[in-house]
Amino acid sequence: MASSCAAFCVSHALAHWKARKALCSVRRPMSIKALSASVDYSTVSVADKPASSSRSNNWLWKFKDNDINIHYEKHESESPDASKDILMVPTISDVSTVEEWRLVAKDIVEQVGKVNWHATIVDWPGLGYSDRLKMDYDADVMEKFLVDFINAPDSPLSHSANDLVVFGGGHAATIVARAAKKGLVKPRAIAAVAPTWAGPLPIVFGRDSNMETRYGLLRGTLRAPALGWMVYNALVSNEKAIQSQYKSHVYANPDNVTPEIVDSRYGLTKRPGARYVPAAFLTGLLDPVKSREEFLELFASLEGKMPVLVMSTEGSPRRSKAEMEALRGAKGVAKFVEVPGALLPQEEYPSIVAEELYRFLQEIFES
Numbered sequence: 001m002a003s004s005c006a007a008f009c010v011s012h013a014l015a016h017w018k019a020r021k022a023l024c025s026v027r028r029p030m031s032i033k034a035l036s037a038s039v040d041y042s043t044v045s046v047a048d049k050p051a052s053s054s055r056s057n058n059w060l061w062k063f064k065d066n067d068i069n070i071h072y073e074k075h076e077s078e079s080p081d082a083s084k085d086i087l088m089v090p091t092i093s094d095v096s097t098v099e100e101w102r103l104v105a106k107d108i109v110e111q112v113g114k115v116n117w118h119a120t121i122v123d124w125p126g127l128g129y130s131d132r133l134k135m136d137y138d139a140d141v142m143e144k145f146l147v148d149f150i151n152a153p154d155s156p157l158s159h160s161a162n163d164l165v166v167f168g169g170g171h172a173a174t175i176v177a178r179a180a181k182k183g184l185v186k187p188r189a190i191a192a193v194a195p196t197w198a199g200p201l202p203i204v205f206g207r208d209s210n211m212e213t214r215y216g217l218l219r220g221t222l223r224a225p226a227l228g229w230m231v232y233n234a235l236v237s238n239e240k241a242i243q244s245q246y247k248s249h250v251y252a253n254p255d256n257v258t259p260e261i262v263d264s265r266y267g268l269t270k271r272p273g274a275r276y277v278p279a280a281f282l283t284g285l286l287d288p289v290k291s292r293e294e295f296l297e298l299f300a301s302l303e304g305k306m307p308v309l310v311m312s313t314e315g316s317p318r319r320s321k322a323e324m325e326a327l328r329g330a331k332g333v334a335k336f337v338e339v340p341g342a343l344l345p346q347e348e349y350p351s352i353v354a355e356e357l358y359r360f361l362q363e364i365f366e367s
Helices: 002-023 098-109 139-151 171-181 200-205 209-223 227-235 239-250 259-269 276-282 292-300 318-325 350-365
Strands: 052-063 066-077 083-089 116-122 164-169 189-193 308-313 335-339
Touching (some): 066 098, 098 350, 200 276, 239 259
16 A cells, blocks of 8 residues: 555656646747836946855744754845845745855845845755754744744844845745735835745646645655655655756756756755655645635735835746736736746846846835
8 A cells, every 4th residue: 555655656746747847848038027117226346346244053943842943144245334134035945045045145235325235044944954853844834934033032133023125036935925914024025036836736736635635645655754765865856856857947047057056956855854845845735825816915915015026037937937927017016027037046047136136125225
């Protein structure tokens, strides 16, 4: 029984990867668009930019009976002027990491303008370089973490919780919007970069009761002590699978997928407990909403409360792209832009993404 269940789960998951790859085969000509007027983005020479520094640290998140070490990075300019804070949250994926945002953070904190920016990048619990405990991860757990990281008295951001800008990629953007709708966090502004809400399997195969049962079987298999590692190694934790993911739908240009990136992500998949969050993400447990209507309603609920930038990407997979495009002109979206890239534009095209994000900050805080 166990072996037949495992065989089914593996074959179903392999079908999923093939389906995702097929969805990415159609590309449109690249265009970069902005629907609202913007202030001038002045070019500053490298010599004129202030030096910046970065450092890594851990924050202890106390969740239920668990003490979880959360990895985060601080990126700061060496300017003595008063500063404002940005929280950058990585896209939730099999290989999510603070590395996705590093070049964007460096670019923004080194800009010379009326506001001096500092950036904090944080790894999700169970991902990146944070602890990976065996827990029942779902969207509520991830939202609770984000709220605590921003609001807890001992948080690295406690001094700026109500004067914070949040940049989130993929599911992270939608989780931020969900927490803001509930009033659990009150950022000054939100930037949703390639926002998503449906996990890899649900966006391809749907969420009817039959499929939910199958997702549960796959999730249980991935979490099993020995069999789970076998299935995880076959589907995720190998260089070929990671390279295939990045070339088919994570990056828009396969030539940008370097051996260094693959090696880095492969190393993340070998960390103890690495399979628990991917098991939840793959099967839709981390989805913050269940439909496009709920997705749009989240952003509509932020109308008049805070400016929201949505950054769509030219090369996203067809179904993910459709969800991003649904936000074009939607209520609650102050600005919509399109940039090159697929599901990880902040890593593949960091200078372009940083320019759009910094322009958004200028429009809000320097106009």
